[in-house]
Amino acid sequence: MEEYCHVLLGHEMTQLSHQEGVTFRDYFEGQEQEAFYIGAAILVPRHAVRARLGKRQSAAQIAKHFGVSTDLVEYRIKRAGLWYLYRLGPAQQ
Numbered sequence: 001m002e003e004y005c006h007v008l009l010g011h012e013m014t015q016l017s018h019q020e021g022v023t024f025r026d027y028f029e030g031q032e033q034e035a036f037y038i039g040a041a042i043l044v045p046r047h048a049v050r051a052r053l054g055k056r057q058s059a060a061q062i063a064k065h066f067g068v069s070t071d072l073v074e075y076r077i078k079r080a081g082l083w084y085l086y087r088l089g090p091a092q093q
Contacts, residue, residue: 001039002032009035037079043068046080053077053085 011034014026044066052062059073066073077086 001043002035005035005039005042006031009038011035040072040076040079044073044076046076046082049073049076049080050082050085053082053088056088058089059086 009031011031012028014028017024017026044062048066049062052065057065059070059077063070063073074086077083
């Protein structure tokens with residue numbers, strides 16, 4: 001998704017260079033962060049995360065629903081300003 005977002009956002013393609021038999025690629029930190037953020041938001045929408053946190057679902061449950069990693073869900077929770085809901089923890093069964 002991140003690579004698709006680079007195209008969607010019109011980011012400049014990185015350049016490859018070759019030195020002594022080793023290939024290197026340019027890296028634009030700002031573009032990488034932007035593409036990762038947008039890609040994560042597409043995969044795990046804020047409103048859906050908020051609704052699931054309101055039902056006291058764990059990050060693992062949310063990750064399973066969206067088919068992504070728990071780390072990505074926690075990233076979205078933090079970036080979406082929902083950490084306070086997450087800290088309440090999952091409902092006790």
